[in-house]
Amino acid sequence: MQHYALYLCLGCLGATFLAAQAAQNPNNDQNAVEITSEPHHHLTLENQYVRVFNVEVDPNVQTQMHIHRHDYIAITLGDAEVSNTVKEKPPVTVHLPAGDVRFAQATLIHFVKDIGPEPFRNVTIELLQPSPNTHWDEDRGLEVLDRGTKQILFVKDGVRVTEFELQPGGTVPKQHHAGPLLLVAVTDLDLRENDATKVSQGPLSGRFKSGDHKWLPADYASAITNAGTKAAKFVILEFQ
Numbered sequence: 001m002q003h004y005a006l007y008l009c010l011g012c013l014g015a016t017f018l019a020a021q022a023a024q025n026p027n028n029d030q031n032a033v034e035i036t037s038e039p040h041h042h043l044t045l046e047n048q049y050v051r052v053f054n055v056e057v058d059p060n061v062q063t064q065m066h067i068h069r070h071d072y073i074a075i076t077l078g079d080a081e082v083s084n085t086v087k088e089k090p091p092v093t094v095h096l097p098a099g100d101v102r103f104a105q106a107t108l109i110h111f112v113k114d115i116g117p118e119p120f121r122n123v124t125i126e127l128l129q130p131s132p133n134t135h136w137d138e139d140r141g142l143e144v145l146d147r148g149t150k151q152i153l154f155v156k157d158g159v160r161v162t163e164f165e166l167q168p169g170g171t172v173p174k175q176h177h178a179g180p181l182l183l184v185a186v187t188d189l190d191l192r193e194n195d196a197t198k199v200s201q202g203p204l205s206g207r208f209k210s211g212d213h214k215w216l217p218a219d220y221a222s223a224i225t226n227a228g229t230k231a232a233k234f235v236i237l238e239f240q
Contacts, residue, residue, distance in 0.1 A: 134158030
């Protein structure tokens with residue numbers, strides 16, 4: 001009977017120790033939360049194509065361990081240095097320049113710590129309808145525009161991702177888009193449109209803060225001009 005009590009006590013102590021160890025270890029499935037419950041990820045848009053989160057982490061602060069169940073694209077809004085810890089892997093230090101655009105494949109369980117002097121800010125775009133067999137006529141390339149550039153960065157899950165940089169007065173020529181678009185402001189923007197269609201559903205004319213985004217419906221077409229006094233950078237995701 002005494003031996004049984006001793007084993008029972010040791011078992012309780014072992015369970016207590018393991019529970020405490022799990023609570024202190026963020027790299028543990030029991031501590032992983034859904035991305036919608038991670039307090040640094042703020043859901044700002046959701047539709048049949050995407051879920052968009054604006055993320056902000058202060059210096060020396062880390063997110064909770066969280067789960068990405070969908071492939072996603074991350075757009076960094078300012079120079080940042082972070083420590084990225086993926087489940088069951090050692091932390092990796094990553095230097096992210098402003099405007100960095102990356103694709104990450106699900107399922108991903110990780111947490112991020114800001115180890116730089118400035119807040120880490122990005123826009124995380126989950127792709128809810130991946131279409132890897134979708135074909136685009138162009139999937140890479142750099143085009144020189146009137147006082148600007150257009151660079152197709154990549155195509156992932158059927159979504160084409162293009163970066164635009166416009167000097168003041170620079171213009172993106174009018175182009176018809178058969179599918180919907182998501183525009184993400186990397187810098188502050190002051191945009192003007194010419195010959196816009198679908199005006200009633202939200203044209204791009206206006207001012208945007210870094211990190212703002214705009215969803216545009218299918219069959220949108222307009223020339224876009226940087227009406228501001230500073231260089232403008234934005235990223236457009238095209239869907240079919």
